[in-house]
Amino acid sequence: MADTGANPNSGNESDEENRKVKKLKGEPKGDRGENGEETNLSDFKPTSVLRDSARDKTIFVHGELKEQPAVVVLEKTPFGEDTLTEMFKGAKTNLEVKNDIYSTYVFQPPAHLNEIKATVVCPATEAHVQKYQRKEIIMVEETEDDYKNITLPYITSKGLSVTWVYNILEKKAEKERIIFEDSDKELGFVLLPDFKWDQKQVDDLYLIAIVHKRDIKSLRDLTPDHVQLLQNIYQKGTDAIVQRYGLPTNKLRVYVLYQPSYYHFHVHFNALSYEVPGSGVERAHLLQDIIQNLKSNPQYYKTRTLLFPMRTDDELISMYKAAGRL
Numbered sequence: 077m078a079d080t081g082a083n084p085n086s087g088n089e090s091d092e093e094n095r096k097v098k099k100l101k102g103e104p105k106g107d108r109g110e111n112g113e114e115t116n117l118s119d120f121k122p123t124s125v126l127r128d129s130a131r132d133k134t135i136f137v138h139g140e141l142k143e144q145p146a147v148v149v150l151e152k153t154p155f156g157e158d159t160l161t162e163m164f165k166g167a168k169t170n171l172e173v174k175n176d177i178y179s180t181y182v183f184q185p186p187a188h189l190n191e192i193k194a195t196v197v198c199p200a201t202e203a204h205v206q207k208y209q210r211k212e213i214i215m216v217e218e219t220e221d222d223y224k225n226i227t228l229p230y231i232t233s234k235g236l237s238v239t240w241v242y243n244i245l246e247k248k249a250e251k252e253r254i255i256f257e258d259s260d261k262e263l264g265f266v267l268l269p270d271f272k273w274d275q276k277q278v279d280d281l282y283l284i285a286i287v288h289k290r291d292i293k294s295l296r297d298l299t300p301d302h303v304q305l306l307q308n309i310y311q312k313g314t315d316a317i318v319q320r321y322g323l324p325t326n327k328l329r330v331y332v333l334y335q336p337s338y339y340h341f342h343v344h345f346n347a348l349s350y351e352v353p354g355s356g357v358e359r360a361h362l363l364q365d366i367i368q369n370l371k372s373n374p375q376y377y378k379t380r381t382l383l384f385p386m387r388t389d390d391e392l393i394s395m396y397k398a399a400g401r402l
């Protein structure tokens with residue numbers, strides 16, 4: 077296991093230790109991936125906005141990077157409690173409006189406390205562009221037969237590449253970011269920060285556990301044979317998070333998405349206080365519920381009708397329509 081850092085759950089932690097947990101700067105930031113190249117985003121030529129959200133402070137931009145199609149996601153990052161003093165001290169402030177006891181300002185903190193997180197997909201496929209575009213969403217009811225006849229053939233032929241997952245498992249990328257690993261072939265997994273988390277504060281903690289086994293595509297493939305694997309992920313994953321970040325298990329949301337974007341089995345771990353877009357009841361299945369369902373009905377995920385949200389322009393929807401199921 078990687079360096080466990082401060083552990084405020086040990087019972088005798090000091091304020092200093094607590095601050096270390098809260099402030100996660102100086103944590104390993106990651107590596108340069110399998111190609112050792114770093115992208116210079118000043119070369120990015122935006123062509124269209126796929127989606128944006130004033131509430132989430134994000135924008136998904138389609139464009140070109142070194143003559144290749146690319147998607148860049150920009151996201152304003154949360155405030156760090158521990159940097160507030162420095163932020164106020166170093167900021168420029170320009171008054172906009174003053175009225176009685178009320179006033180508004182343009183507030184410009186020092187650049188290093190005013191960062192934007194950028195996620196780049198390059199070269200981006202048409203499937204990536206579609207994934208990020210805002211479109212109408214509907215619920216799909218998938219029976220056992222629908223899965224076999226429609227969804228499974230679709231996943232097999234059209235699913236997004238999982239090369240990035242294999243790169244992590246084979247230590248070709250993000251090696252330095254691994255928080256915990258159980259290397260057992262059957263029960264093992266790698267736990268690391270999700271791309272969505274900048275690791276600067278635990279308030280929006282987001283990790284993923286990726287299993288070493290390569291034959292579980294999604295929730296649908298789970299049987300009681302996997303209960304031990306799931307329990308192992310829950311136990312060791314939550315233990316590692318308490319150890320490293322001081323976030324106790326009852327402050328975590330641990331779940332699996334159906335349908336996932338990537339068909340190699342993985343589990344999401346979020347800080348409970350962080351409302352993650354896409355983790356709503358229509359798509360997220362709590363890991364502990366999954367374990368109980370498999371124990372009470374071994375055929376649960378093979379036979380149950382599962383519901384999931386899907387964009388109306390998704391090819392899977394056309395396949396459901398062609399089969400007369402929508």
Ligand code: M7G
Nearest residue numbers: 240250268269270271272284333336337338354
């Ligand atoms: P998912 O359940 O397939 O669905 O999750 P979603 O992508 O629609 O949420 C895959 C998770 O892997 C997401 O939370 C992504 O942010 C994360 N992710 C995707 N990629 C390509 C990477 C990557 O290269 N590295 C890491 N660390 N996380 C990734």
